[in-house]
Amino acid sequence: xxxxxxxxxxxxxxxxxxxxxxxxxxxxxxxxxxxxxxxxxxxxxxxxxxxxxxxxxxxxxxxxxxxxxxxxxxxxxxxxxxxxxxxxxxxxxxxxxxxxxxxxxxxxxxxxxxxxxxxxxxxxxxxxxxxxxxxxxxxxxxxxxxxxxxxxxxxxxxxxxxxxxxxxxxxxxxxxxxxxxxxxxxxxxxxxxxxxxxxxxxxxxxxxxxxxxxxxxxxxxxxxxxxxxxxxxxxxxxxxxxxxxxxxxxxxxxxxxxxxxxxxxxxxxxxxxxxxxxxxxxxxxxxxxxxxxxxxxxxxxxxxxxxxxxxxxxxxxxxxxxxxxxxxxxxxxxxxxxxxxxxxxxxxxxxxxxxxxxxxxxxxxxxxxxxxxxxxxx
Numbered sequence: 143x144x145x146x147x148x149x150x151x152x153x154x155x156x157x158x159x160x161x162x163x164x165x166x167x168x169x170x171x172x173x174x175x176x177x178x179x180x181x182x183x184x185x186x187x188x189x190x191x192x193x194x195x196x197x198x199x200x201x202x203x204x205x206x207x208x209x210x211x212x213x214x215x216x217x218x219x220x221x222x223x224x225x226x227x228x229x230x231x232x233x234x235x236x237x238x239x240x241x242x243x244x245x246x247x248x249x250x251x252x253x254x255x256x257x258x259x260x261x262x263x264x265x266x267x268x269x270x271x272x273x274x275x276x277x278x279x280x281x282x283x284x285x286x287x288x289x290x291x292x293x294x295x296x297x298x299x300x301x302x303x304x305x306x307x308x309x310x311x312x313x314x315x316x317x318x319x320x321x322x323x324x325x326x327x328x329x330x331x332x333x334x335x336x337x338x339x340x341x342x343x344x345x346x347x348x349x350x351x352x353x354x355x356x357x358x359x360x361x362x363x364x365x366x367x368x369x370x371x372x373x374x375x376x377x378x379x380x381x382x383x384x385x386x387x388x389x390x391x392x393x394x395x396x397x398x399x400x401x402x403x404x405x406x407x408x409x410x411x412x413x414x415x416x417x418x419x420x421x422x423x424x425x426x427x428x429x430x431x432x433x434x435x436x437x438x439x440x441x442x443x444x445x446x447x448x449x450x451x452x453x454x455x456x457x458x459x460x461x462x463x464x465x466x467x468x469x470x471x472x473x474x475x476x477x478x479x480x481x482x483x484x485x486x487x488x489x490x491x492x493x494x495x496x497x498x499x500x501x502x503x504x505x506x507x508x509x510x511x512x513x514x515x516x517x518x519x520x
Contacts (some may be wrong), residue, residue: 145339146172148518149326150346151314151354153180155290155507156499157346158297163511164344164518165304172338173306174328176313176350181294184348185504187433187465189376189406189414192216192226192286193502196233197396200253203480203513208502209255211509212284218508219288222296225409231285231391232267234276236449241278243395248280258283273387275452285391289409290504297507312336316357317343324358324492342518345495349431349468352497360490367481367497370472374400374417375435377443378462381455386413392450398474401501403446414462415447421473422466435461470498482510484517494518 150161153175161173177183192212198205219226235241244261251259260281262270267279298308311331317324323341330336347354355366378384386405394402400419407413418439422431440459447454470478481487481497488495494514503510 145323146170147340148172148342148344149174149314149324149338149340150344152183152346152348152350153177153298153308153310154183154185154346154348155181155294155297155504156185156348156496156510157344158294158301159507159511160344160346160514161306162297162301162304163508163515165301165306167515167519169518171301171306172340173301173308174312174314175308175310178310178331180298180308180310181291184465184467184500185290185294187463188290188501188504189404189417190287190290190408190504191391191406192228192288193505194231194251194258194282194285195254195256195502196247196251196259196280196282197401198250198254198502199479200250203482204502204506205254207480207506207509207513210512211502211506214508215288215293215505216286218296219293222300224289224292224296226286226288226293227409228284228286229390229407231282231393232262232271232274232276233280233282233393233395234267234274234450235278236276236394240395244278244280247395256282256284271388271390271392273451273453274392275450287391287407287409288504293504314354314357316359318359319491322492340492342492342494344514344518345493346499348499349466351468351495351499355495358490358493361488365483365488365490367470370469371422371431372400372467372469373420373422373431373464374467375420375439375464376414376416376462377435377440377459378415379413379458380460381458384412386451388413388451394446394450403443405447405451415443415459416462417465418442418446431466433464433466435464437461467500468498469500480506480510482513482517
């Protein structure tokens with residue numbers, strides 16, 4: 143029977159960051175990924191934004207790990223030559239009550255240790271972005287964008303150089319306690335069963351984190367939080383070569399379930415708008431997700447974007463892509479924090495569960511990995 147110190151389940155950005163941290167700490171690590179290659183799930187369907195840490199409850203995991211993770215991410219990108227840009231972001235007020243919301247965001251950001259925010263009047267904001275319409279804005283110079291795929295490739299390269307191994311096409315279907323560790327059952331792409339022993343299991347399965355937890359001996363009921371799925375749709379520009387007249391990311395004030403339909407830029411300068419929030423009613427584990435973007439959602443996008451870019455031309459928006467976020471609170475509920483549940487939280491030895499790792503999971507990934515490595519180090 144093959145054995146390993148740590149089995150990380152899920153080769154998205156968080157799973158790869160965890161594998162890297164553990165391998166660099168001298169652990170023998172295998173990363174089991176059910177798909178044919180790494181990074182094809184949540185990590186491939188997001189805005190690729192590097193968040194500064196403005197929005198999250200002070201003292202919570204999202205706040206602390208976003209701020210720490212941002213510094214680690216920028217450092218790794220610089221050291222490994224990963225494409226990124228610290229382009230900055232404007233969070234804008236466009237409606238009654240928005241300026242009060244901006245003040246609350248600024249207070250929360252300061253409590254989180256974000257000390258570079260600047261308050262801009264309408265004139266000052268338009269001096270930076272002449273096409274922008276707003277009454278005031280917050281300028282976040284440390285926000286940026288990153289190539290998620292290059293970042294994941296760097297994480298995987300570091301992990302493999304330190305001795306970790308990626309096992310694509312490997313689905314974990316269950317595990318039972320054996321002595322001081324786990325006997326893990328897996329299924330490969332051809333339907334063949336394999337078993338291996340692992341001292342620790344790190345559940346970084348993203349959308350399937352709850353299903354994986356349910357398959358492990360000792361977990362049921364309150365130990366596994368309910369999963370809520372929120373689909374986020376994105377639209378792109380069909381005009382002007384896909385470029386918008388902005389050099390920075392433009393965000394409205396947050397809405398229920400997300401940060402609002404914002405304008406992001408990729409590293410080639412192409413503009414994308416989104417995500418919106420489309421709650422998925424069915425939460426059946428293993429249900430096939432529909433990632434198609436309905437063209438009819440464009441009407442709401444035009445209305446949202448024209449609050450800060452009134453000159454958006456008619457017919458300019460075309461469906462781009464969508465992603466699904468694993469949330470721990472449903473529609474109308476307060477935004478839930480990340481959950482990093484180790485033995486101290488759930489009482490079962492040798493397991494770390496990562497639940498509700500949505501935005502800012504990409505930004506926070508290296509800091510999440512630090513936290514998991516500390517639990518395993520014990």
